[in-house]
Amino acid sequence: xxxxxxxxxxxxxxxxxxxxxxxxxxxxxxxxxxxxxxxxxxxxxxxxxxxxxxxxxxxxxxxxxxxxxxxxxxxxxxxxxxxxxxxxxxxxxxxxxxxxxxxxxxxxxxxxxxxxxxxxxxxxxxxxxxxxxxxxxxxxxxxx
Amino acid sequence: xxxxxxxxxxxxxxxxxxxxxxxxxxxxxxxxxxxxxxxxxxxxxxxxxxxxxxxxxxxxxxxxxxxxxxxxxxxxxxxxxxxxxxxxxxxxxxxxxxxxxxxxxxxxxxxxxxxxxxxxxxxxxxxxxxxxxxxxxxxxxxxx
DNA sequence: GTTAATTCTACAAAATTAGTAGACTTTAAC
DNA sequence: GTTAAAGTCTACTAATTTTGTAGAATTAAC
Numbered sequence: 234x235x236x237x238x239x240x241x242x243x244x245x246x247x248x249x250x251x252x253x254x255x256x257x258x259x260x261x262x263x264x265x266x267x268x269x270x271x272x273x274x275x276x277x278x279x280x281x282x283x284x285x286x287x288x289x290x291x292x293x294x295x296x297x298x299x300x301x302x303x304x305x306x307x308x309x310x311x312x313x314x315x316x317x318x319x320x321x322x323x324x325x326x327x328x329x330x331x332x333x334x335x336x337x338x339x340x341x342x343x344x345x346x347x348x349x350x351x352x353x354x355x356x357x358x359x360x361x362x363x364x365x366x367x368x369x370x371x372x373x374x375x376x377x
Numbered sequence: 378x379x380x381x382x383x384x385x386x387x388x389x390x391x392x393x394x395x396x397x398x399x400x401x402x403x404x405x406x407x408x409x410x411x412x413x414x415x416x417x418x419x420x421x422x423x424x425x426x427x428x429x430x431x432x433x434x435x436x437x438x439x440x441x442x443x444x445x446x447x448x449x450x451x452x453x454x455x456x457x458x459x460x461x462x463x464x465x466x467x468x469x470x471x472x473x474x475x476x477x478x479x480x481x482x483x484x485x486x487x488x489x490x491x492x493x494x495x496x497x498x499x500x501x502x503x504x505x506x507x508x509x510x511x512x513x514x515x516x517x518x519x520x521x
Numbered sequence: 522g523t524t525a526a527t528t529c530t531a532c533a534a535a536a537t538t539a540g541t542a543g544a545c546t547t548t549a550a551c
Numbered sequence: 552g553t554t555a556a557a558g559t560c561t562a563c564t565a566a567t568t569t570t571g572t573a574g575a576a577t578t579a580a581c
Binding site: 259260291292295 | 524525
Binding site: 340341367368375 | 378379381384385387388391411412413452461462464465466467477478479484485486487488490491494495498499502503505506510511512513514515518519
């Protein structure tokens with residue numbers, strides 16, 4: 234299961250993607266509309282800014298806005314930032330690889346196979362799912 | 378990422394699958410060979426027994442043994458028992474469904490799609506991965 | 522220079538995960 | 552029937568992670 238932090242990040246980013254290139258948005262706005270504790274959201278947005286997904290403008294009339302184009306921000310990227318590895322086992326992770334403590338011999342471990350495939354499929358689906366697609370999908374669903 | 382508890386369960390079950398129909402195995406044996414704290418393992422095995430995957434024999438010469446056939450125990454079943462839902466969001470879970478707090482309207486939520494597909498793919502792969510297959514795979518890899 | 526916003530550091534509370542202690546029960550061997 | 556070796560069960564405790572907060576510092580607009 235994704236953490237609240239990660240879900241908050243996704244919702245905040247979708248909100249900002251809906252307002253792409255319309256100037257900075259107050260943290261307060263995002264927090265209220267998405268029901269996210271403001272102080273917690275601050276920390277999340279800061280992290281997203283530090284990884285160049287968002288930019289911010291300080292002072293009066295300031296706020297956060299999407300820096301990357303919505304087509305270029307995928308769910309994989311967000312989840313990796315907020316949660317770390319995509320894979321279910323450290324020993325099959327691409328970006329966060331670590332040997333399994335429990336495994337005595339990785340070469341003859343019969344468990345890793347299945348989890349490698351799960352990781353590949355998850356990556357395939359989540360990397361194809363961008364903020365732009367999510368916004369588009371919401372607009373389609375909203376019309377009905 | 379899977380919890381240690383879940384990884385321990387998988388390793389213990391694979392160990393027991395390798396010894397299927399060879400009588401009860403001591404907790405101690407499993408704990409030592411798989412590097413699992415004995416007391417923690419006790420709790421895990423008990424849970425697996427309560428869900429009819431294992432049986433146990435008490436008293437001298439007792440221990441745990443696989444009750445279900447290794448072909449009938451899949452990784453999905455183990456993970457669901459130890460971790461709960463397979464899906465990354467509660468609102469797309471099959472067995473552990475809950476509405477998302479963050480979502481205001483599930484019908485127009487553009488995020489769920491991708492996570493539904495991830496869930497389906499994960500289920501497909503993990504339900505096809507049984508203890509029997511894992512043991513077979515380990516024996517193949519061991520030969521080389 | 523006042524006000525409204527983000528930034529940053531440090532902390533605190535809550536929840537979950539991991540692990541332990543120890544008494545109790547059951548069973549088999551002698 | 553006594554004893555020893557095993558699982559069973561309840562109740563903790565410790566460690567870690569997640570979630571959330573407080574408050575001062577900084578910045579920019581007016």
